[in-house]
Amino acid sequence: RPLSLYAQRFPGQQPLDGTRIPRLADVFALARRAGNEAVRFNIETKISPEQPGLAPSPEAFARALIGEIRRERLESRVTIQSFDW
Secondary structure (H helix, E strand, C coil), X not given: CCCCHHHHCCCCCCCCCCCCCCCHHHHHHXXXXXXXXXXXXXXXXXXXXXXXXXXXXXXXXXXXXXXXXXXXXXXXXXXXXXXXX
């Protein structure tokens, strides 16, 4: 949203239509392609109880997150933070 207050703080940024937020697997793959074996991942999760239809239940969300981290064998390089309600 180029006209948002947040975006106005970064006037040099250019919007790219169709650009999506990367999936966690995409972030892990990017680090792997870069050959970076030392980078750590600090993952902050958020689920809103006011909009339960936008995300799985907290339990299912946590299982999916842990599953992806284990699938990539990155347990030793990940920190998970959650300020979930």
